[in-house]
Amino acid sequence: MTPITLPLSNKRVAHYLERGTGEPLVLIHGVGMQAEAWYPQIDELSSDFRVISVDMPGHGKSTALDANAGLQDFVDWAIEFIEALDAGPVNLAGHSMGSLIAAGVAVTRPDLIRRVAVLNGVYRRTAQARAAVLQRAAELRSGAIDVETPLKRWFNAEEAQRIAAQKVESWLRSVDLEGYATAYTAFANGDEVYADGWHTIACPALVLTGSDDPNSTPDMAWQMAGAARNGHAVVIANERHMVNLTAPREVNCALRAWLQTEPVHETVKPEA
Incomplete structure (x- = not known):
């Protein structure tokens, strides 16, 4: 993989890994991770696509956003990138955050997107689930980081995992705590920011999760896919939140099918 640093506005930079040639496939990881977290997809899909896996702001080597940045600020950053x-x-794929x-x-700048894939995404959390992630965000902002709890939630005891x-x-223990807290707070408050815009997404939209993911539930996946104009839900049995790492074969198969879907040539007015 070739590491590249791309200058952005306000003296910020975006750092990303690139491999392969062909249609561009941009990958955005989740909170606490880094560009390398897509390594099974980079290895597999770079044989046919130009795979670009970027460090989210405040993660890896990408410049952090303002400490009070919300989800819309992260979306604006992705658009600029x-x-x-x-x-x-x-083609744009994201995991979790x-x-x-x-x-x-996809909602605000459909002109930039051929296809969109949402892996282990969240959509209209319950009040109980929202309270839990807001509590986690508050703990991070106070300087406390708990690595063991998410590891137990995301992985089972099987040797394969x-x-x-x-x-x-290793990524969680090396992440910049301020960047982590900023992103997690945006994540905790972000599940409804673009929820009403899903019906405007006209491009092929893959919505994928694991059947045993308690936070990015199959029901959320079905709702998002059902709201999009060309949505397709995939639920991988017996998998949890880090499904792209724990079930790479199934995830890569779903991504390849999505990438072979004919793009929809439709003009959709971006939302204000």
């Missing part, structure tokens, strides 16, 4: 790539419309960003770009769990643990 895609425009700076100067690669034309891209990255999926909220990807959906926000051990390597992925170790990688995720």
Whole structure:
């Protein structure tokens, strides 16, 4: 993978990994992760696509946003990044927080998107679920970081998941705490920001999650896919939140099918 640093406005930079040639596929990871968190997809899909996996603001080597940044600020950042790539419309996939960003770009700037994929995304949380993530965000802002709890929630004890769990643990322990807290707060408050805009998404939209993900539930996936004009839901059995790492074969198969879907050439007015 080739590491690249792309200058953005206000003296900020976006750092990303790139491999392969062909249609551009931009990948945005979740909170606490980094560009490398897409390694099974980079390895597989770069044989046919120009895969661009970017560090989210405040993660890896990408410049952080303002501490009070909300989801819309992260979406604006993604739009600026895609425009700076100067690669034309891209295929855009996001995981967890990255999926909220990807959906926000698809809603507000459909001209930049060929296809959009939402992996383990959230959509209209219950009041109980929202309270839990807001509490987690408050803990992070106070300087407390709990690595063990998400690891237990995301991975089981099977030997096949051990390597992925170790990688995720290393990323969580090395993340910049302020950048992590900013992104998590935006994530905690972001599940309804673009929810009403899903009906405007006309491009092929893949919505994928694991059947055992208690926060990015199958019901959320079905609702998002049903709201989009060309949505398709995939629920992978017996998998949790880090499904792109724990079930790479199934995820890569779903992504390839999505990437082979004919783009919809329709002009959709961006939402204000």
